[in-house]
Amino acid sequence: MSQKILIAGATGYVGGTIIARLLARPDAALQKVHLDLLVRTQDAADKLLATYGDRVTPILWAGLHDTSSIETIASTYDLVITVASGFIAPGAQAIVRGLVAHKESHPRSVPWMLHISGCTNLADRPITGVAEPGRVWTDEKSREVYDWCVAREAESRYPQRTTEIGVLSLADELGIHAVSLNTPVIFGEGEGLFNRQGLIIPTLLRYVLANGYGFKLNDTANFDWVRVADLADAYILLVKIILESEDRGVGTIPSGKEGILFPAVGRVLQTEIFDRCLDVCFDQGVLPREGTPAAKEVRLKTLREVADEATAGMLDLAEQGWAGNKAMTGTVLRKLGWELKHGVEAWERDFVDEFVALKEGRRAVTFESCIGTSKGSSY
Numbered sequence: 001m002s003q004k005i006l007i008a009g010a011t012g013y014v015g016g017t018i019i020a021r022l023l024a025r026p027d028a029a030l031q032k033v034h035l036d037l038l039v040r041t042q043d044a045a046d047k048l049l050a051t052y053g054d055r056v057t058p059i060l061w062a063g064l065h066d067t068s069s070i071e072t073i074a075s076t077y078d079l080v081i082t083v084a085s086g087f088i089a090p091g092a093q094a095i096v097r098g099l100v101a102h103k104e105s106h107p108r109s110v111p112w113m114l115h116i117s118g119c120t121n122l123a124d125r126p127i128t129g130v131a132e133p134g135r136v137w138t139d140e141k142s143r144e145v146y147d148w149c150v151a152r153e154a155e156s157r158y159p160q161r162t163t164e165i166g167v168l169s170l171a172d173e174l175g176i177h178a179v180s181l182n183t184p185v186i187f188g189e190g191e192g193l194f195n196r197q198g199l200i201i202p203t204l205l206r207y208v209l210a211n212g213y214g215f216k217l218n219d220t221a222n223f224d225w226v227r228v229a230d231l232a233d234a235y236i237l238l239v240k241i242i243l244e245s246e247d248r249g250v251g252t253i254p255s256g257k258e259g260i261l262f263p264a265v266g267r268v269l270q271t272e273i274f275d276r277c278l279d280v281c282f283d284q285g286v287l288p289r290e291g292t293p294a295a296k297e298v299r300l301k302t303l304r305e306v307a308d309e310a311t312a313g314m315l316d317l318a319e320q321g322w323a324g325n326k327a328m329t330g331t332v333l334r335k336l337g338w339e340l341k342h343g344v345e346a347w348e349r350d351f352v353d354e355f356v357a358l359k360e361g362r363r364a365v366t367f368e369s370c371i372g373t374s375k376g377s378s379y
């Protein structure tokens with residue numbers, strides 16, 4: 001019998017890569033998977049069907065704000081992957097409620113939601129609030145991470161964090177299982193049919209090309225990183241465990257308030273990312289040019305400037321992203337069997353790959369699309 005999985009975010013960088021990689025897997029359990037894919041345009045539906053044929057069924061939806069439809073749709077599944085914008089709490093919680101409805105009509109079912117969120121949730125606020133230098137989160141102590149997030153939310157809400165803790169707490173409260181991959185910088189060419197580019201490196205590289213220098217808010221901001229293919233494989237691993245285990249992974253995959261996992265591979269300072277962007281631009285001979293600094297420079301800026309120039313005007317995201325300490329150590333996924341294929345060499349090579357992609361006009365990412373304030377993609 002085929003196993004139906006619902007995916008929100010099928011046109012995204014992460015979602016598209018999960019779909020492509022999952023459908024290519026030879027594992028018996030995964031070969032039986034049929035993917036129902038939520039999309040906002042008929043064009044996207046047509047392209048998915050034309051490419052993946054009878055392994056997929058596109059479903060047109062209005063998006064994550066249409067909570068009543070989402071709940072109805074999700075109520076016919078016991079496994080949902082939510083890798084659409086991680087910033088829209090009502091929509092993500094409606095999926096939890098849909099899974100609860102599924103459980104009510106199928107009492108023996110063990111519904112799971114595999115969610116995505118991001119490392120800016122975990123950042124300190126060295127400019128407007130409390131700095132926590134040297135702190136490193138570990139997913140072995142996921143409950144501590146969750147509790148800190150709840151405390152931070154009480155002081156000031158941040159939509160991606162509101163969504164993550166909202167999903168995990170509601171899942172616990174209503175008796176279904178949910179795990180959130182709290183994801184660092186994602187890099188590398190995606191493998192889906194639509195958006196194939198990451199956010200951070202293309203954004204920073206574009207900034208360097210436009211201005212001739214990088215920016216910083218301090219010298220301590222950091223990022224962990226993971227290649228998009230490895231991140232997709234982490235989701236596929238969780239799917240496989242759920243499908244192959246007699247207990248549907250309940251005894252092995254942490255869930256709810258214990259279920260914040262870190263698919264993190266390496267760590268750098270933000271200034272190092274800019275150094276690499278500058279290196280590639282100078283090496284390729286496009287910098288310096290008239291009006292730009294003759295030497296490589298990462299310039300100190302104000303929070304307002306960085307929010308406006310590189311973060312869609314959002315001050316909280318700008319501080320958490322470009323100033324915050326958000327170091328994370330992930331070991332739980334590795335213990336579950338996550339096999340990483342891309343390390344430091346792939347990370348370093350990516351800057352040249354991104355430069356070439358930008359030069360060839362293959363890059364158009366915006367913060368608006370990633371955080372979910374765009375109206376839907378037209379590919």
Ligand SMILES: NC(=O)c1ccc[n+]([C@@H]2O[C@H](COP(=O)([O-])OP(=O)(O)OC[C@H]3O[C@@H](n4cnc5c(N)ncnc54)[C@H](OP(=O)(O)O)[C@@H]3O)[C@@H](O)[C@H]2O)c1
Nearest residue numbers: 009011012013014063064084085086118186370372376377
């Ligand atoms: N990219 C990163 O470096 C990164 C790092 C850490 C965490 N994350 C998390 O991962 C999430 C997905 O990232 P991504 O890079 O895959 O983003 P992406 O390529 O921009 O894709 C966003 C996806 O979300 C969908 N979407 C956006 N707004 C929506 C709405 N209002 N209703 C329904 N669907 C909506 C888009 O669908 P349409 O095509 O219909 O617009 C698309 O499928 C982010 O929101 C963030 O929480 C990303």
